[in-house]
Amino acid sequence: MQEDLEVPARKRSHNLAHDLVEKLTQRILLGQMLPGDKLPSENTIVQEHGVSRTVVREAISKLQASGLVETRHGIGTFVIERAPEQGLRLNVDTALGVRSILELRMGLETQAAALAATRRTDLQLAQMREALDDYQSLLANNDSCVEADRRFHLLIAEATGNVCFTEIMQHLGSAMIPRTRVNAAERGAVDLSKLGQLANLEHEAILNAIKRQDPDAARAAMWLHLTNSRDRFSAS
Template sequence: MQSNTEMPARKRTHNLAYDLVEKLSQSIVLGQLKPGDKLPSEGAIVQAHGVSRTVVREAISKLQASGLVETRHGIGTFVLAQTGEPGLRLNVDTAAGVRAIVELRLGLETQAVALAAQRRSEHQLQQMRQALDDYQRLSSNNDSCVEADRHFHLLIAEATDNACFVEIMQHLGSAMIPRTRVNVAERGQADLGKLAQLANLEHEAIFNAIKRQDPDAARAAMWLHLSNSRDRFGAGS
């Protein structure tokens, strides 16, 4: 049984890690860290951001899962190029652009989640549970839950045991969960906390279907989740 002092410490570590992920991700998106650049050393990040080595390691792990960086053992961690086929442009600066991404995900992730339900391992299921626990905790504290959301969907792709799904989802990168880049005014001053709660319920339905290894239910739950996401943006939410 965990002590009452252990849980707050773990919670702070997770929150600090997500904050650090956001800062490093922003540096990559803004071009301050370019493809091929080596990230500062663990010690340098600790000193620059005033966090522990545990926080830094967790943040780097999440950046790896998002496809933003890769770690070459014995050398360091490097920024990956976020490039696509010529002519492919992912516009997530408007609600219309976000809806287009969601429509793409509808076709991709409904099939991915059905395969994940059939092929997932117990370890992958545990990782999904942790991602949803992180999402719920962060959203209840009004903290950014974007990375936890993205991680959950990436874990589903990994559970398909099909590298193509993983590569496509990693290519989508920050466009996969792009709501932080949509102007709040354009979205009609939506109650973001309420939307996070609704999304959390939908995530739980997806998780439970995967846990039961029911591909049809998983496909239906994912379709409902992404359809609702599309409609929420369509309604200015």
């Protein structure tokens, strides 16, 4: 009888550790904790997340196994630089490469937008709004808004609650917003400011659908945005 009671308890502890790993991994992948940063103390994590020390230790062990952190005995646990991934090489220095990336994103991010619409938190919605506000401010000043653009799409991936989306988007890195890396001669005469303004309108449609928690509208808005981005680039 005692063994029967212990099995659900162990399963619950494992699930809590998995959830904690997901949350900490998201923070690392989104750059909220950078290489060299020290993780909060065990006591702090226990208090912040309402879990036991056993759960925290299991989660830290999993983060170590995934190569995200290392523990220095007597000092603490630190985020470490991730080793370069092997096997996936993305060529975004040509027009063809950019179109290929956009087609990949069409498959990935339409589903991410739909999931984000049903799973996002108010905080995540506010962070998306902030990213678009930054985008618009930079655009108005003729400054590069690539990083704000990338942050908006990463936040949508985070709002899915599925770390796999964040992992893939993070792995894409600068390839996610690759248009400025293409050789100017191959890119042709492109008004980047105009493209930015059009993308801004499409971003707002995506955000509004996520705000309304309408997955079908979010999926459609993201599809339209990425399809238009591909077509605009192909026409340049």
